[in-house]
Amino acid sequence: MTHTTVLIIVFFCALMIAVSFGIGVWAKKKATTAQAYFGGTAMFGPLAVGLSSMAGIASAFALVGVPGIIYTSGNAMAFWMLSGAAFAMSYIILGKKVRAMAEIAPISSLGDICDVRFNNNHVIKALMSIIICLGCVGYLAAQISAGSTLIAQLVDIPPIVAGFLIFGLLTVYTALSGEVGGLLSQAFQGFIMVLAGLVLIIAFFVVTGGFGPVLEAVSAAGEVTGSNGVTKVMSAGLLDAWGTMPGGISLTWMLIPILGCVGQPQCLTRMYAVKSPRDLPKAGLVTAVTHTIVGFLAVVAAYAALWLVATGTIDPLVAGDQAIYAFADYLGIWAQVLVYAAVLAAALSSASMFLTSSSTLISKDLTSALGIKIAPEKQIKVSRIFMFALGAVAIVVSIYSSEMVALLGTFGWGTLVSGTFPVFVMGLLWERCNEKGVMCGLIVSFVFNILPLVPGLGFAFPSALPGYFITSALAIAVTVAVSLATPKQKLSPKMDAVMKL
Amino acid sequence: MNVSKSKDLIAVLIAALWIACIVIGTVGSHVVAMVLGVGLMFLHLILGVAKNGVVSKKFLIYPILIWAVLWIVSFVLSGYYADLFANTAPTFTILGFHPSFAPTIFLYWIGGQLTLNLGHYLLQDEWLSEKDWEDFCAEVRTLEEVK
Numbered sequence: 001m002t003h004t005t006v007l008i009i010v011f012f013c014a015l016m017i018a019v020s021f022g023i024g025v026w027a028k029k030k031a032t033t034a035q036a037y038f039g040g041t042a043m044f045g046p047l048a049v050g051l052s053s054m055a056g057i058a059s060a061f062a063l064v065g066v067p068g069i070i071y072t073s074g075n076a077m078a079f080w081m082l083s084g085a086a087f088a089m090s091y092i093i094l095g096k097k098v099r100a101m102a103e104i105a106p107i108s109s110l111g112d113i114c115d116v117r118f119n120n121n122h123v124i125k126a127l128m129s130i131i132i133c134l135g136c137v138g139y140l141a142a143q144i145s146a147g148s149t150l151i152a153q154l155v156d157i158p159p160i161v162a163g164f165l166i167f168g169l170l171t172v173y174t175a176l177s178g179e180v181g182g183l184l185s186q187a188f189q190g191f192i193m194v195l196a197g198l199v200l201i202i203a204f205f206v207v208t209g210g211f212g213p214v215l216e217a218v219s220a221a222g223e224v225t226g227s228n229g230v231t232k233v234m235s236a237g238l239l240d241a242w243g244t245m246p247g248g249i250s251l252t253w254m255l256i257p258i259l260g261c262v263g264q265p266q267c268l269t270r271m272y273a274v275k276s277p278r279d280l281p282k283a284g285l286v287t288a289v290t291h292t293i294v295g296f297l298a299v300v301a302a303y304a305a306l307w308l309v310a311t312g313t314i315d316p317l318v319a320g321d322q323a324i325y326a327f328a329d330y331l332g333i334w335a336q337v338l339v340y341a342a343v344l345a346a347a348l349s350s351a352s353m354f355l356t357s358s359s360t361l362i363s364k365d366l367t368s369a370l371g372i373k374i375a376p377e378k379q380i381k382v383s384r385i386f387m388f389a390l391g392a393v394a395i396v397v398s399i400y401s402s403e404m405v406a407l408l409g410t411f412g413w414g415t416l417v418s419g420t421f422p423v424f425v426m427g428l429l430w431e432r433c434n435e436k437g438v439m440c441g442l443i444v445s446f447v448f449n450i451l452p453l454v455p456g457l458g459f460a461f462p463s464a465l466p467g468y469f470i471t472s473a474l475a476i477a478v479t480v481a482v483s484l485a486t487p488k489q490k491l492s493p494k495m496d497a498v499m500k501l
Numbered sequence: 502m503n504v505s506k507s508k509d510l511i512a513v514l515i516a517a518l519w520i521a522c523i524v525i526g527t528v529g530s531h532v533v534a535m536v537l538g539v540g541l542m543f544l545h546l547i548l549g550v551a552k553n554g555v556v557s558k559k560f561l562i563y564p565i566l567i568w569a570v571l572w573i574v575s576f577v578l579s580g581y582y583a584d585l586f587a588n589t590a591p592t593f594t595i596l597g598f599h600p601s602f603a604p605t606i607f608l609y610w611i612g613g614q615l616t617l618n619l620g621h622y623l624l625q626d627e628w629l630s631e632k633d634w635e636d637f638c639a640e641v642r643t644l645e646e647v648k
Contacts, residue, residue, distance in 0.1 A: 075602050082605065085568070085613030088621045089542060093549035096629045103641050212597030219590035236590040240601035241579035247531030254609075255522065255538040259545065277629055281622040288618040292610075429548040430512045463527040473519035480516035484509065497640050500553045501633065 001154075005333050009340045010155055016192060016341055017169055020185040020348060024173025027181035037178035037380050038108035038360050040273040042099075044183060049270050049279070050286025052183045053087065055190030055349035056266030058294045059139065060146040063193070063301075063343050067327075068320030070302030074243020079254040081295040086261035087287040091271070093262050095280040097428045098271035100501050104494040107272050110265065110424070111365025117427050117495065121435045124423065126369035127442040129361045131419030131449065132265060136358035137394070138411035140351055144398035147347035154340070163395040166344070167351060171391025174352045175384045179360075182352045183273060189345035194290050196342035197297035203331050204300035208307045215239050217310035226315025234310055248465045256414055256469055263420035264413065265357045266350075297342075301327050355394070359387040411449065414468020418445040421472060422479040430483075431491060431499050437483030445475040502561060504547060505554025511544050518544070532580035539572045550628055557627035564620025571616060575608035 035041040062081065069077040101107050105116045110132065114125045148163035155162075174182050208214050221234040237243070242250045261267050274280055305323035308314045308330055317326055328339035363386035367374060374382050422441035426433045448471040451459045461470050491499065504511065518541040526534040546565050550556055582591070582601035595603035621628060 075599075075605070078602070078605060079609070082610035084610070085617045088617035089546065092617070092621055092628060093545045095549075096634075097549075100637060103638060210597045212594055215591075215594060215597060215599055235588075236586065236599065237588065239599045240583045240586065241599075241605050242531075242583055242601075247529065248526045248534075251522065251526045251531040251534045251538065254535055255541070259538070259542050262545075277634060278625065278631065281625040281628070284618050285622050288614050292614065425545070426512065426515075429545070430508055432509055432512065463523065465523055465526050469526075470523050473523045476519050477516040480512050484513070493644050494641060497637060497644070501629070501637050 001329075001336070005336060006154055008333060009337050010151075012337050012341050013151065013344050016189070016345060017166060017348070020188060021169050021173045023185045023188055024177045024181035027177035027184050031176075031178045031180040031380075034376060034379050035106055035108040036180055038356075038364060038383070039102075039112075039269060040179040040183050041102050041106075041108055042272065042275055043180065044273050045275060046279040046282035047286055048183060048187045049274050050087075050283040051190040051194075051290060052186035052349070052353075053266055053270045053283070054287045054290040054294065055186040055193060055346070056270075056353040057261070057264065058190075058193060058291065058346055059350035060143055060150075060343055060347040062294065062298055063339075063346050064146065064321050064324055066298040067302040067305065067323040070243070070299060071305050071317065071323040072320035073245045074238040075241055076243040076245045076250045076253055078299050079250055080257045081298045082292075083254075083257045083261070084288040084291040084295060086258045087267070087291065088281075088284040089258060090262035090267050091280040091284050094268070094425065094428060095271050096277045096501050097498055098268060098424070099274060099277040099280070100498045101428075102272045104498060109360045109365055110268060110420075111361065111368065113272075114365075114423055114427075117423070118435050118438060119489075121439070122369045122371070124435060124438050124442060125365060127439070127446055128419055128423050129366040129369060131442065131445055132416060133358050133361045133366070134411040134449065135413070135415035135419065136265065136354040136361065138415070140354040140358060140394050141398045142412075143347040143351035143354070144395055145402075147344055147351070148395075148399055150340070150343060150347075159399045160396070163399050166348070167391065167395050170348055170352055171355065171388060171395075174355050175387040175391070178380070178383075179269070179273070179356050182356045183270075185352060186349040189349040190290060192345040193294050193297075193342045193349075196338035197293040199338055200297050200327070200331075200335060201293065201300055203335060204304050204327075207331070208304060211303065214303045214307045214310075218306050221310035224309055224312070224316055226309075228315045228318065230316040230318055232309055232316035234306070238306070246464055248463075252466050252469050256417060256466075256472070260413060260417040260472070262425060263417045265416065265420075266353050268420065268424060269357070298324075304330075355387060355391055359383060359390050362386065362390070412468075414466060414472060415449050418449060418468060418472040418475045421476050426476065426479050426483075428499070431496075432483055432488060433479065434483045434486060434489045436486040437479045437481075440482040441475045441479030444478045445471055448474060502556045502558065503554050504551050504556055508548065508554075511548060515541060515544050532576055535576040536573050539569050539576075543569050552629070552633060557624075560620075560624050560627040563624070564616040568613060568616035568620070571608045571612040575604040575612070578604040578608075 031037040101113050118124050144167050148159045152159040152162040218234045219236040223233050225231040301324040304327040309316050328335040363383045422438045522534045579601050
């Protein structure tokens with residue numbers, strides 16, 4: 001990459017960070033109450049909610065990791081990326097009930113909903129906060145690590161400097177403006193991702209001629225060995241529905257992202273951020289259209305890299321994660337600018353989402369579950385300090401401890417599903433779901449999320465399916481079984497009204 | 502369709518389908534497990550759309566049932582053509598896509614969007630009308646006054 005190209009990329013990335021920072025600082029004046037600061041409760045219209053939901057869901061992994069997986073092992077991962085229907089499904093399943101909770105109590109966090117539904121049960125709230133926090137911190141560390149490495153390699157500076165420059169600024173504006181600034185800046189970053197997606201999708205069709213020529217080239221290529229000594233084995237099977245991975249992976253990557261979307265904090269918290277629940281169908285359309293573009297970008301980037309390798313235009317990639325960059329490098333400077341900006345936008349949007357979520361969970365929900373009382377007027381100040389501290393620690397740990405990033409990386413989407421489904425999905429859809437059931441479900445979730453990581457134990461599920469899938473299924477089944485086996489609990493009249501809505 | 506008296510049964514079915522998906526997925530019948538997965542999502546959608554236990558017939562047919570059929574057909578076709586062209590190049594394509602992947606694009610992805618997202622938008626009153634919301638808010642206000 002030439003010096004001029006690097007300068008232009010850095011300029012646009014810096015501009016994007018500056019605009020995000022400006023949005024965050026401007027939004028501070030709106031974050032005056034705990035409900036606004038922690039939840040942005042009932043403050044936003046469908047466009048902001050839709051764009052920010054997409055940006056929160058589509059992390060740097062979606063733009064870099066997903067094309068890499070499709071390049072390496074075929075289409076199974078496409079089930080995950082082409083999952084735009086998940087948002088409507090989530091809103092239909094839980095949208096009106098979550099939003100209604102904000103009418104019967106001052107809701108500003110997931111812990112508040114948990115309190116109202118399960119009678120201030122501290123065990124449920126503490127377990128839920130810890131499990132969700134594991135997932136959120138895992139995501140946060142991965143975004144910081146990816147974003148810092150990306151820029152550090154580009155401009156040849158130490159990753160810790162890049163980390164503090166990018167994510168330090170993010171921490172400042174997120175801590176100042178809370179969920180209000182977080183949501184608005186995510187909406188802006190989502191727009192950047194969509195813009196990059198549109199340009200690169202058009203470029204894919206212009207350059208390759210479409211999916212037919214890619215399939216033809218990949219089917220005919222066989223084994224390709226480049227001048228770099230790397231060999232890529234190609235076959236038509238790579239581009240069938242399942243790719244070269246076992247079929248169980250396609251099952252997991254269809255079911256967990258689609259149904260599991262309703263259990264993600266990026267989705268749940270946005271349901272009470274809308275002004276009216278009747279905005280959710282419109283937000284669903286915005287999210288669907290934007291996610292369609294960004295998801296399709298991930299797929300076409302992988303297909304383009306496969307085509308470039310199959311036709312001998314470039315050498316086989318040393319690592320699958322280079323797929324989107326290889327395509328951008330082939331297209332030239334403006335594609336490179338857009339791809340770098342989009343990847344950074346994806347990392348920033350997910351990082352700010354998970355920074356606010358995890359700091360709210362720890363400084364507000366977990367503390368109250370443990371009986372630590374913080375005066376309401378001091379809550380925002382305490383959380384701000386906590387967010388600064390968490391941001392700084394996360395940057396240092398993400399960059400200096402690759403083992404910790406790898407460990408935290410095992411917690412993510414699936415962990416969040418196993419921690420949220422018993423409380424929110426079963427809890428808000430099924431009146432019979434009771435405290436004992438949810439407690440047992442969460443204990444199962446907690447134990448099976450942690451058990452595989454205990455050194456020396458060698459615990460593994462007797463299945464080729466990912467552990468988070470099995471953990472989620474067990475947590476939900478236990479929640480249902482124990483709820484039915486224990487006495488029914490009476491709901492408060494307001495809670496009953498929510499359940500009937 | 503009134504599901505208020507069937508909610509316990511639906512919850513049991515949800516638990517059973519989660520377990521069935523991991524068992525059947527583990528033994529290698531992933532297409533069957535994906536079809537069961539559609540059933541699992543269907544049950545959640547039924548519980549989510551029910552107002553006072555009643556599911557709108559209109560909303561049940563479109564988007565929910567049409568979506569479910571599209572996805573089941575998509576997974577079955579993907580499995581059929583993946584088996585048919587295993588270890589060989591396909592003899593035809595559908596708009597350039599591998600015949601096994603084309604159902605993912607047209608039925609799972611585009612079909613899923615046009616049913617669930619568009620259906621939710623077009624039939625939003627069946628899910629939550631302005632009146633439903635106002636009635637709910639009024640009920641909450643009344644309960645607060647009583648308190």
